[in-house]
Ligand SMILES: [Zn+2]
């Protein structure tokens with residue numbers, strides 16, 4: 670499909686400059702599908718019309734289906750780096766569910782199961798009431814983690830154990846976020862919950878995913894950002910309390 674370039678800024682990096690490039694097939698930033706284009710932003714970003722027009726959750730699924738990494742930070746950073754995503758919408762908690770399901774499938778090399786499990790993830794995530802999350806955002810991050818565990822737990826334990834572990838994971842997420850004792854921040858909660866999920870998977874499923882060391886918030890201009898108090902902006906010894914969580 671020939672792409673139209675009528676946008677003023679690159680939707681991914683907001684760069685205003687576009688470059689004429691050799692006409693040919695280039696890969697979509699999200700889904701890696703082939704896009705025929707003769708222009709990119711100066712950083713080389715290309716996005717297909719489907720991903721550009723899709724809602725956040727479906728853009729995440731399209732990327733996760735193609736991503737083969739078992740490192741949650743590598744999968745997440747595609748979205749954390751893009752201005753098209755992470756605008757503070759409730760649906761963005763789905764990143765937790767989808768990234769963790771994808772990391773587990775990739776870790777086990779169960780690539781053929783991924784599509785069905787991501788669809789299950791979306792269905793479970795969509796049952797989380799938006800009004801509840803809007804009123805009490807932190808629960809959105811914790812419940813998205815619970816949805817992840819219910820999806821992957823089915824192949825590893827009986828229903829009673831899945832019920833117990835997913836509730837333990839939800840409560841651990843709420844507990845850790847509450848103990849940060851900084852202003853609320855949706856993106857901070859998403860990043861922290863992903864690290865908690867990695868630890869929890871190691872404890873309960875005995876799978877050691879790469880610890881998401883490279884998970885870095887790139888939205889510190891947000892009015893909700895705790896700035897100096899955010900563990901994802903500054904991982905120095907300034908915040909030794911969280912050094913265990915982050916593995917530093
Ligand atoms: Zn760009």
Ligand SMILES: [Zn+2]
Pocket residue numbers: 697698699700701702716717718719720721731
């Ligand atoms: Zn695409």
